Amino acid sequence: MPFDAATLLSQLFTGLVLGTIYVLLALGLSLIFGLLTVVNFSHGSFYMLGAYLGFFVLGFTKNFWIALVVAPLLLGLLGLLTERWLVRPLYGRSIDDPLLLTFGLSLVLVEAARLVWGKMGLTFDPPAALAGAVNLGFTYFPAYRLFVIAATAVVVVALWLFLERTTLGLVIRAGTRDALIVRALGINLNLVWLLVFGIGCALAGLAGVLAAPMRGVYPEMGVTIVIESFVVVVVGGMGSLLGAIVAGLLIGEVVSLTTFFAPKMADIVVFLVMAVVLLVRPSGFFGEAGLME
């Protein structure tokens, strides 16, 4: 096997890019789970829809940047509708009910995508400005992938500022730990739940558009990655955003390195990581025990 430091570094970079997609998906899942205790299984389908809608907005406008903004907004809107009309009636019931519902929704959406857009994948070209490769010193790395890393960093910082510095962020942080006291202090959490579900879905849509030029657009594109993202959430600790970031990047690296050094292991390595982490720390890196109660 050809091996040198430059190859390793470029593989680490590839892992970082994959990790950012996990991070974006896991952040949405974790936000939604942390506040609403809903395991949103339709997240992968929202990611897929983000890619398709991005593709069509790009087709209409010929402008990648508009697609990058509009598709997540549309997904956010779809998230609002999903919370309001499908998930909300299930609050107060067992945690399995919204899980089954969103699982069903994800099947419907994948099937609908096959019907509407066909089973063939689409090719999504990165914007011309990011088409080339950049010399990193040790290797040439696609400019678009560097952009994905930077864009994720911006989103993570923006989300952090939103949660730490705004009033709504304060309510979300409090509601994640004790929804009842927040309501007893006069705050209507229904609106906050709605909004957080929308934000989570918008993040899935963003991940879909960002991933599309690297991974293609096809109806099943969200099926595997959503499961891997669930693993990220569990490894990071259910409901922990810091955990989603750390575990997302870690699993991105693990998958990338395994694909390179031991390709046969690539499909199961995420689950191995999960098993090991859960054996050592049952609530994940940053999880608070008892969140599932």
Add this chain to the structure above:
Amino acid sequence: MLTVDAIHTYYGESHVLQGVSLRVDAGEVVALLGRNGAGKTTTLKSIMGIVPARRGTIRFDGADITRLPPHLVARRRIAWIPEERRIVPNLTVYENLRLAMLKAPVDGKEASARLEEALAFFPRLRERLTQNGKSLSGGEQQMLAIARGLVAGPALMLVDEPTEGLMPIIVRNLTEILHAINARGTSMLLVEQNLEVALALARRVYLIDQGRIEFEGTPDDLRGHPDLLRRYLGV
């Protein structure tokens, strides 16, 4: 001010409050006493709309609040100081207080005056404003729970066992503070295991047992009935 009229409250099939009636008039401290499991906390939760009463009515300042959700009850200036304190652990002391002021029906200037007033009662909280909720001692958590109720400018406070598990000196301190809060015009419905604290603060007392009110009277009436104290409080 507050009138609870024959409420019945259930947890699933379990019939916990079986026709509880009580009244708190403006400016009063009213104590609700009873054994463990008698239904004291459930009464407060029914008033707050957390476990709504299935039958009966709850009126506050003339309006029917029986079926209001908790956030709308709170906005009518009723503050709940829960038994478990429920300080949000991942927020600082200041953020816990700010949370309580977000929807309080007061303007910015009055809000900062209330914050000052609450911190004047609890100087220890002022020293710990930037400290996380989870790092507070039990006594400090109770202080914060009361302060968090105060900053919303409540007309009525539902206080659930404020002295539970605290050292005698802190119990005395809290008793004085609750008295001072009431002297400034806030009515209270006080649930308390510490009989001395309850009788020192309350103008009227209700005894509750198995979800029914068994006695209503003044602290002096109750002192004159050691049989009642034995039967319903086990003292």
